[in-house]
C-alpha cells in the first residue's frame with residue numbers, strides 16, 4: 001500500500017470509528033411545553049409554588065406535594081414507597097417532578113394525561129393527602145384570605161376553583177426543568193462539558209440499545225402529543241434472577257389503569273434526567289443503587305449482560321444528565337389569623 005492509499009485507509013477507519021451509533025441526541029428545550037388552555041405565567045407559577053408547598057390541604061395538615069416531591073432536592077422522597085397522612089404508604093415509588101413537564105402522560109402507568117389532571121389525584125388519595133372530596137381541600141384554600149389576591153392576579157376575580165388551583169400547580173411544575181446539564185452543553189457543542197468516561201458511556205448507552213426506549217431530550221422516548229404515552233413491557237425478558245429478586249412482576253402496570261390484559265406489565269418509559277438524584281429506582285423502588293439498576297435494565301429489557309466497565313461508563317454518562325437545578329426560594333404562606341384549619 002502506498003502512502004496515499006494508507007492515508008485513505010486511515011481516514012476511512014477514522015470516519016467509521018467516529019460514526020455515531022445513534023444520531024438522535026437532543027438537548028432539553030429551555031422552556032417546557034404547556035397545553036393551549038394553560039400558558040405558563042409568572043403569576044400562576046408564584047401561586048402554584050405556594051399550593052405545592054402548603055401542607056394544610058391534607059387531612060392531617062402534615063403532607064404537601066413537596067413532602068413526597070422535595071424540589072429542594074431531587075424532586076422525590078428517597079423512599080421505596082412514599083409516606084402520606086397517618087404514616088400510610090402506597091405501592092409505588094414517587095417519581096421526580098423535575099422535568100415531569102416533558103412527559104406526555106403522567107404516572108408510572110400513564111393514567112393521567114396532563115400535569116393539570118395529575119395534580120388533583122394526590123389530594124383525595126387516601127394514603128397520600130387523605131381528603132375525602134377535592135372541594136373540601138379547595139374550601140380550605142378559600143378559607144385562607146391571603147390566597148385570594150394570588151388567584152386574582154393569576155386568573156382574575158372569583159377564580160378560586162379546583163381547576164385553577166391545578167392549573168397553577170402545573171404551571172409551577174413546568175418551571176422545574178434542568179436544561180443546562182453537562183450532557184446538554186456537550187450536545188450543543190461544548191465538547192469539554194463531559195468527561196472521557198461519560199462520552200464513552202454515552203456510546204455504550206446507545207450501542208447497548210438503551211436508546212431504543214430512552215431516546216429524546218428527556219430520555220423518555222419519542223416526542224408525543226399530550227395524552228399519548230410511550231409504554232413498554234417491564235420486564236420484557238422476565239426469565240432471569242432479577243425479576244424474582246426485585247419482585248418486578250407483582251405490579252401489573254398499565255393494566256391496573258385500563259383493565260386491559262394487553263396492558264399487563266406495560267409501563268411508561270421514564271425520564272433519565274437527574275437519575276443520579278432519585279434513588280431508589282423502578283416503579284416499586286426495589287433497587288437502591290444506580291449501578292445495579294443499569295444492570296437490571298440491560299438484562300430485563302435487552303437480555304444483555306454488561307461488563308463492569310460498560311455499566312460504570314453508562315452510570316458516568318447518566319451523571320451527565322443531572323442538574324444544575326434552578327434556585328428555588330421557599331414561599332411565605334398566608335396564615336389564618338387566630339384559628340387553625342387543621343381539624344383531623
Ligand code: HEC
Nearest residue numbers: 064065068082083084092093094095100106107108122128
Ligand atoms: C404521599 C406522597 C405523595 C404526595 C403527597 C404527592 N405525590 Fe405525587 N406522586 C407520588 C407517587 C407515589 C407517584 C407515582 C404514583 C403512580 O405512578 O402510580 C406520584 C406521581 C406524581 C407525578 C407524576 C410524575 C411522573 O413522572 O409520572 C407528579 C407530576 C406528581 N406526583 C405531582 C404531585 C403534586 C402536584 C402533588 C400535590 C398536589 C403530589 N404529587 C403529591 C407520591 C406523592
Ligand code: HEC
Nearest residue numbers: 209210213232234267268269281282283293294297298301
Ligand atoms: C424496552 C424498553 C427499554 C429499554 C431498552 C431500556 N429501558 Fe430503562 N426503563 C424502561 C421502562 C419501561 C422503565 C420503567 C420501569 C419500571 O416500571 O419500574 C425503565 C426504567 C429505567 C431506569 C429507572 C428509572 C427510575 O426512575 O427509577 C433506569 C436507570 C433505566 N431505565 C436505564 C436504562 C438503561 C441504562 C438502559 C440500557 C442498558 C435501559 N434503561 C434500557 C424501558 C427501557
